[in-house]
Amino acid sequence: xxxxxxxxxxxxxxxxxxxxxxxxxxxxxxxxxxxxxxxxxxxxxxxxxxxxxxxxxxxxxxxxxxxxxxxxxxxxxxxxxxxxxxxxxxxxxxxxxxxxxxxxxxxxxxxxxxxxxxxxxxxxxxxxxxxxxxxxxxxxxxxxxxxxxxxxxxxxxxxxxxxxxxxxxxxxxxxxxxxxxxxxxxxxxxxxxxxxxxxxxxxxxxxxxxxxxxxxxxxxxxxxxxxxxxxxxxxxxxxxxxxxxxxxxxxxxxxxxxxxxx
Amino acid sequence: xxxxxxxxxxxxxxxxxxxxxxxxxxxxxxxxxxxxxxxxxxxxxxxxxxxxxxxxxxxxxxxxxxxxxxxxxxxxxxxxxxxxxxxxxxxxxxxxxxxxxxxxxxxxxxxxxxxxxxxxxxxxxxxxxxxxxxxxxxxxxxxxxxxxxxxxxxxxxxxxxxxxxxxxxxxxxxxxxxxxxxxxxxxxxxxxxxxxxxxxxxxxxxxxxxxxxxxxxxxxxxxxxxxxxxxxxxxxxxxxxxxxxxxxxxxxxxxxxxxxxxxxxxxxxxxxxxxxxxxxxxxxxxxxxxxxxxxxxxxxxxxxxxxxxxxxxxxxxxxxxxxxxxxxxxxxxxxxxxxxxxxxxxxxxxxxxxxxxxxxx
Numbered sequence: 001x002x003x004x005x006x007x008x009x010x011x012x013x014x015x016x017x018x019x020x021x022x023x024x025x026x027x028x029x030x031x032x033x034x035x036x037x038x039x040x041x042x043x044x045x046x047x048x049x050x051x052x053x054x055x056x057x058x059x060x061x062x063x064x065x066x067x068x069x070x071x072x073x074x075x076x077x078x079x080x081x082x083x084x085x086x087x088x089x090x091x092x093x094x095x096x097x098x099x100x101x102x103x104x105x106x107x108x109x110x111x112x113x114x115x116x117x118x119x120x121x122x123x124x125x126x127x128x129x130x131x132x133x134x135x136x137x138x139x140x141x142x143x144x145x146x147x148x149x150x151x152x153x154x155x156x157x158x159x160x161x162x163x164x165x166x167x168x169x170x171x172x173x174x175x176x177x178x179x180x181x182x183x184x185x186x187x188x189x190x191x192x193x194x195x196x197x198x199x200x201x202x203x204x205x206x207x208x209x210x211x212x213x214x215x216x217x218x219x220x221x222x223x224x225x226x227x228x229x230x231x232x233x234x235x236x237x238x239x240x241x242x243x244x245x246x247x248x249x250x251x252x253x254x255x256x257x258x259x260x261x262x
Numbered sequence: 263x264x265x266x267x268x269x270x271x272x273x274x275x276x277x278x279x280x281x282x283x284x285x286x287x288x289x290x291x292x293x294x295x296x297x298x299x300x301x302x303x304x305x306x307x308x309x310x311x312x313x314x315x316x317x318x319x320x321x322x323x324x325x326x327x328x329x330x331x332x333x334x335x336x337x338x339x340x341x342x343x344x345x346x347x348x349x350x351x352x353x354x355x356x357x358x359x360x361x362x363x364x365x366x367x368x369x370x371x372x373x374x375x376x377x378x379x380x381x382x383x384x385x386x387x388x389x390x391x392x393x394x395x396x397x398x399x400x401x402x403x404x405x406x407x408x409x410x411x412x413x414x415x416x417x418x419x420x421x422x423x424x425x426x427x428x429x430x431x432x433x434x435x436x437x438x439x440x441x442x443x444x445x446x447x448x449x450x451x452x453x454x455x456x457x458x459x460x461x462x463x464x465x466x467x468x469x470x471x472x473x474x475x476x477x478x479x480x481x482x483x484x485x486x487x488x489x490x491x492x493x494x495x496x497x498x499x500x501x502x503x504x505x506x507x508x509x510x511x512x513x514x515x516x517x518x519x520x521x522x523x524x525x526x527x528x529x530x531x532x533x534x535x536x537x538x539x540x541x542x543x544x545x546x547x548x549x550x551x552x553x554x555x556x557x558x559x560x561x562x563x564x565x566x567x568x569x570x571x572x573x574x575x576x577x578x579x580x581x582x583x584x585x586x587x588x589x590x591x592x593x594x595x596x597x598x599x600x601x602x603x604x605x606x607x608x609x610x611x612x613x614x615x616x617x618x619x620x621x622x623x
Contacts, residue, residue: 158347164316165349168336169414170366183353 025241032234039231050235060236063220067201070132070216074139075196079189081140082147087181090155091163101152108145115141116206123210130212138206143196150195154188187254194251198244265328267292267418267450268313273322275308282308283319284474290418290452290467292327295444297465298454301497305474306454307422313452314343314420327417337366342411343420346427348403350395356382356406357391363414381409384443401432408440412447421453425460433457437464458498462486470494486545488530492622495543500578502549502591503541504562505621508534516618518542521586522563527618539621546578546594548615551607560616562609565591567601581607 035045054060085104089097107115119138128134159181166180167173182189204218211219217240224233268290275283282305290296298306311317313324315336323332331339342363351359360381361374369377375391382388385405395403404424411419424440425433441464444451455461461468462482469479470493478485478494489495492503506520516529518540527542534540550559565581577595584606591609601607 158349161345161347162349162351164336165343165345165410166351166362166366168314168316168341168343169363169410170337171362172337172366175366180351184351186353 028234029238029241032231032238034231034234037230039229039234050231051239053232054235054239057232060217060220060224063215063217064239066132066214067217070136070139070207071197071200074136074200075143075193077136078140078143078147078196079151079193081144082192083151083182083185083189085144085148086152086155087177090152091160104148105145107141108149112142112203112205116209119206120209130210132211132214132216134210135207135216138210139196139200139203142203142206143199146199147192147196150192151185151188154185159184187257190254191251194247194254198247198251201247202240202244265292266290266325267294267327268452269325269328270309270313271323271325273309273312273319273324275312275317275319281474283312283322286322286474286476288469288476288479290450292417292450293448294466295441295451295453295464296467296469297461298452298469298471299456299458299461299465299497300471300477301456303473304471306456306469306471308474309471310343310420310422310452310454313418314341315339316343340417341420342414342416343422344404344407344411344424346423348395348407350403350406350410352395354394355391356387356393356395356398359395359406360391360410360413362410367414377413378409381413382406384412384446385409386439400427401436404428404436408443412443412449416449418450418452421451423454423456425455425457433460434463440464462498468498470497472497488617489543489619490531492541492543492619495617495619500546500592501543502546502589502593503543504586504589504591505539505541508536508538508540511536516540518618521583521589523561525560525613527560527613527616529618532620534618534620541619541621543617543619544591544611544615546592547576548611549591549593550610550612551593551595551601552610553608554610558613559610560613562591562611564606564608567603567605567607570595570603579607581609 030043031039032050033046033048034043034050035047088094089101089104094100116138119134119141123130123134162184163176163180166176171179202218204222207216208219208222217236221233221236221240224236266289268288270286270288273283273286274281284305286305286309288309298309300306308317312319313326315331315334318333323330325331326340336343351362354362357375357378360378364374364377378391379388382391385408387402387405387409390398390402390406395406398406408424421440425436428436437460440451440453453464465482467479468482468485470477470485472493477497478490485494485498489498495501496503504520504522506518508516509519509524510517511529511534514528515526516534517524517526520542544562549562563583563585565583567579568582569580571578576597577600579593579595579601581591581593583589583591593607593609595601
C-alpha cells in the first residue's frame with residue numbers, strides 16, 4: 001500500500017478541479033429552489049415557486065421561444081452552407097483552395113464582439129432593422145466556420161470513390177449529394193447542427209447588439225439581472241443550463257455512436 | 263464483322279511529368295474476359311479509367327460498341343466499374359446497394375428488388391439483401407460490388423484490381439467464380455491486376471502493359487510460350503535471359519552469338535538486323551539438364567547450383583553460369599533425386615522452347 005498517499009492526493013486534486021468548475025453552476029441551480037426572496041445562503045427550504053414564476057412571466061417564455069427559433073433556424077442554415085462549402089472544396093478543383101479554406105474558417109478566430117459590431121454597422125448602413133433575423137444572421141456567421149470545419153474533416157477520399165460509384169451507376173449530381181454524400185455524412189451533419197444549437201442558444205453579445213423588441217433569452221436574463229438578483233434569475237439560468245446539457249448530450253450520443261461503429 | 267466491345271485508338275495521357283498512357287491502341291472483343299496486366303505505374307488503371315469515363319485522355323478516342331464515348335460521362339456509358347475498395351454505399355442495405363443503378367434508371371421498386379435478388383443469387387449471396395455492408399466480410403463485399411455493377415446489364419464490366427484486398431485462398435476462389443460468372447452473363451469483363459498468376463488463371467486475353475505502353479497482348483498460353491518482348495517474358499512467369507547478338511539473319515530464323523556459343527533460333531514475328539543486341543528467354547521448365555545433346559537442342563553451357571527452392575511439385579535451382587556471369591539460369595529440377603547445391607549442371611534447351619527477343623535497357 002505504498003501508493004496510498006499519492007492516490008489520495010490525486011483524488012483531492014481532481015475533486016478540487018471539478019469543484020472549481022462546477023461549484024458556480026451548482027450554487028446557481030441550488031438557489032433556484034430557494035424558498036425565499038434572495039438567492040443567497042442560508043437555504044430556507046426547497047420550492048418550485050421561482051420556476052412557476054418563470055413559466056408565468058410571458059416575456060421570459062417569449063424570449064425562450066425566440067431563442068429556440070433563432071438557434072434552430074441559424075443552425076440549419078449554418079449546417080447547410082457549411083456542408084455545401086465543404087463539398088465544393090473537397091470534391092472540385094477550385095482556384096486558391098487553401099486561401100478559400102482559410103477564409104471560411106477565419107471567423108473562428110474573431111471575437112463575437114467584433115463580429116456583432118461589424119454586423120451592427122453593416123445592417124445600419126443597409127437599413128436592416130435590429131431583429132431576431134439580424135441576430136440569426138449573426139449566429140450563422142459564427143457557426144458556419146465550425147460546421148464547415150467539422151464536415152470538411154469528415155470528407156475522405158474513400159467517400160469520393162463511393163460518390164464516383166454512384167455516378168457510374170447513373171446518378172445525377174443532385175442525386176449523388178442527396179442520396180449518397182449527405183447520408184454518409186449524417187453523423188457530422190448532426191454533430192455540427194447540435195454544436196451550432198449549443199453556441200447559438202447561450203450566445204449573448206451578438207444577440208444583445210442586434211435585437212431590440214423581440215429578444216433572445218440571454219438578453220432577457222441580462223435585463224432581469226439589472227433589476228437585482230432574485231431566485232427567478234437562478235431558475236431561468238438553470239433552465240438555460242439544462243437545455244444546454246441536453247444539446248451536449250445529444251451531440252455526444254451521435255459522436256460516440258459514430259465512433260463505435262467505425 | 264465481329265463487334266468490338268472497346269476500341270481505344272491512340273490514347274495518350276500525361277500527368278505532370280509522367281506519361282501514364284503513351285499512344286495506346288487496343289481492341290477488346292465482345293463477350294470475352296480481358297486482363298490488363300502490369301506493374302504499378304504501367305498505365306493499366308489509367309486505361310481502365312479512360313474506358314470507364316472517369317478520365318478524358320489528352321488525345322485519342324474510345325469507342326464502346328462502335329460509338330464514340332471519349333467525352334461521355336460514366337453515368338451515360340454502357341460500362342460499370344467494380345472499384346478496388348468496393349465503394350459500397352455504407353448507409354444502404356445490400357439490396358438497396360445492388361438496386362441503386364436500376365433506381366437511377368427509374369425502374370419500379372418491385373422489379374428492382376427482384377433483379378437485386380437475382381443478382382445476389384448469381385454471386386452466391388442470396389438472402390443477404392437486408393444486411394448492411396459493414397456486416398459483411400471483405401470477400402462478400404466484393405461480391406456485392408460485382409452484383410451492383412452487373413445489375414444494370416452493362417455491356418462492359420470494368421474491374422479495378424478487384425481481388426487486391428483479399429487473402430490468397432479467397433483470391434484463388436474468387437478468380438474461379440469471376441470467370442464462371444462472366445461465362446454465365448456473357449458480359450465483356452476487363453480486369454486490371456498486377457498478379458500474373460491471376461491474369462493467367464482468369465483471362466481469355468491478357469494485355470501486358472509497362473511504362474504506358476502495351477508490351478504484348480494475346481492468349482495466356484501464347485504470351486507465356488512465345489512472349490513478344492523482353493518485358494513480357496519477365497513479367498508473365500519466370501524466365502532466364504541469356505544476352506547475345508545477331509550474327510546472321512535468314513528467312514524465319516536468326517543465328518545468334520552468345521557467351522554459350524553460336525546457334526540458330528526461329529525468329530518469330532519480329533525483324534532483326536545483324537549486330538542487334540538480343541536476349542534468349544528460357545522458362546525454368548524448358549531447361550533440359552544432363553549430357554543429352556541431340557537434334558533440335560541448343561547447348562547453354564554449364565553452371566554451378568547456388569541455391570535451391572522447394573516448390574512442392576519440383577525444385578527451382580539458381581545457377582552461377584561458368585561462361586557468363588550475367589546469365590543466372592533458374593532451372594526446374596526434380597522433386598527428389600536431382601543434383602544438390604554446389605553440383606555442376608549442364609544445360610540444354612529445345613530450339614522451339616527458347617525464344618529470341620530484342621534486348622531491353
